[in-house]
Each structure stands twice: as C-alpha cells, then as structure tokens.
Amino acid sequence: MDNDSKFIDVQHVEMVFNTRKGSFHALRDINLSVKKGEFISLIGHSGCGKSTLLNLIAGLNRATEGALLCANREIAGPAPERAVVFQNHSLLPWLTCFENVYLAVERVFGASENKTQLKARARAALALVGLTAAEQKRPNEISGGMKQRVGIARALSMEPKVLLMDEPFGALDALTRAHLQDELLKIVAKTHSTVVMVTHDVDEAVLLSDRIVMMTNGPAATIGDIVNVRLARPRDRVALAQDPLYIEYRTAVLEFLYHRQAHPAVQKEAA
Numbered sequence: 001m002d003n004d005s006k007f008i009d010v011q012h013v014e015m016v017f018n019t020r021k022g023s024f025h026a027l028r029d030i031n032l033s034v035k036k037g038e039f040i041s042l043i044g045h046s047g048c049g050k051s052t053l054l055n056l057i058a059g060l061n062r063a064t065e066g067a068l069l070c071a072n073r074e075i076a077g078p079a080p081e082r083a084v085v086f087q088n089h090s091l092l093p094w095l096t097c098f099e100n101v102y103l104a105v106e107r108v109f110g111a112s113e114n115k116t117q118l119k120a121r122a123r124a125a126l127a128l129v130g131l132t133a134a135e136q137k138r139p140n141e142i143s144g145g146m147k148q149r150v151g152i153a154r155a156l157s158m159e160p161k162v163l164l165m166d167e168p169f170g171a172l173d174a175l176t177r178a179h180l181q182d183e184l185l186k187i188v189a190k191t192h193s194t195v196v197m198v199t200h201d202v203d204e205a206v207l208l209s210d211r212i213v214m215m216t217n218g219p220a221a222t223i224g225d226i227v228n229v230r231l232a233r234p235r236d237r238v239a240l241a242q243d244p245l246y247i248e249y250r251t252a253v254l255e256f257l258y259h260r261q262a263h264p265a266v267q268k269e270a271a
Ligand SMILES: Nc1ncnc2c1ncn2[C@@H]1O[C@H](COP(=O)(O)OP(=O)(O)OP(=O)(O)O)[C@@H](O)[C@H]1O
Pocket: 017, 018, 019, 024, 026, 044, 045, 046, 047, 048, 049, 050, 051, 052, 053, 218
C-alpha cells in the first residue's frame, strides 16, 4: 500500500452517541483518505459532525463502527503524533507562553533529550509563530490572536505527524484571523505538515486547503462532496480575490452549503 496517499485513512466510520433521550446517529459511512502533507478542511453547517470527525481522528472518541488509521496504525487514543489546536486556546493561565510550550515538549521528548535541547525546541516553536518577544508573558497579558499562536506553537513543538485544528481562528476578529491564516500558510509551507482543519469560513477553506471536504447536514451526516483546490502555492489572498479559479471554488462551496445543503432551519421554513 502507498502509505503517503493514505496517511490518514478513515474507512466506513459510523458514530452513534448514547444520550439520555436514546441513541443519536451523528456520522454515517465516512470514508476519507488524507495524503501526507495535504491540507484538508472540513466544512458544513453547525451540528453536522465536523468536530466529531476531528475528535475521532484525534483519538478523543472511538468510532462506533469502521476503522481509523494514521500512518498505517490504528488510531486507538490521543497521541502527540496527532496534535490538536482548539478554538479556545486552552493554555494554562499560570504558566508563561514559554512554559506552556515547554510542557508539551517535555512530555514528548523529555525521556530522550536534555533540558537545553528541550528549551531550544520550545523557543524554536515560539519563533516559528513569531512570538519570541512574548516568551515570558502569561496568557492574560497577550491578545487572543497571540494566544492562538501559542496554541499552534505548542502543537507544532511536538513535531506531530498530523495537525488537527478545530476552528482555530473562530474566536478572532477578521483582520487578526486573516493575519493568522497567512502565517499558517507560511508555517505549513515550511513544516510540510499534514493538516485537518474544521472551519465555517468558506474563504478560509479555499485559501488554505488542498481539498475541502463538505459534509451533509445531520443527523447521520456524511461527506457530500469534495472540492479539489488546485491553486498554486504560495497563495496570496489579495491576488486570489480576483482569480477566476478561486471564485469558482468559493462558489462551489457556497452552492453546496446554501443550495444543496440549506441549513435545516431554512429548509423547514421553505417547506
Ligand atoms: N458527546 C456527545 N453526545 C451526544 N451527542 C453529541 C456528542 N457530541 C456531539 N454530539 C452531537 O453530534 C452532532 C454533531 O456535533 P459536532 O459538534 O460534531 O458538530 P459540528 O459540525 O462540529 O458543529 P459546530 O459547527 O456547531 O461546532 C450534534 O448534533 C451534536 O449534538
């Protein structure tokens, strides 16, 4: 088997939650292969199951049926090889930015490297996201965008095989968001990371992704369609805004979301 073309392999995955009101079928027959170094976005209406799928890849939940593999090994639980960046940065408030990153570095490399090496790793990760000057600050002393960058630095510092991001920029204002998207583009170009990102933002999905995985509405949500984004890299947001191909991809995603999968509340109104 070609390992790199099925670096993450999701096969016939079903996810059923047991709730107080009975069982809830969240995901149905999800099949997805992610190539090594590929950037994938998961997009779909609120509640369709994007986070559920991401959490399954993260190993935070177990699928009810089907198989999930990363680098040919079954995903049996959370592991540093699959680092997660959440919308809410989840930094420890009593630690400095440096210490927050160092903690992750120590967990992954502590057994095999000395303190000098571990510190160098934490510093390099913070430098990668442009936060060298904020190393000694605590989370309450920095902006929301900077906190997200620490979260990304922490994830990257573990040298994960896969970076999983759940609406990493969802809580930020539009300009900070654009700035961090541009930074992420540069970081991914440098690190060749394999990324799976959940987003609600169509422009973000087109700008960043190699493929946009569009999910149908739940319950029993599945992959409705996939857009292959064949835009050359490096990508420039200003130039792309006029690019007919960019507009075509953007329209394809909008068409899927607002015509083919109109939000359930809108469908009800129309009926
Ligand atoms: N632990 C759980 N127990 C029961 N139901 C759950 C659980 N986690 C998620 N669900 C349900 O599964 C469905 C998918 O949820 P999920 O959070 O994955 O959606 P989403 O697409 O990420 O939504 P959003 O875009 O609003 O974050 C929802 O109906 C949700 O209520």
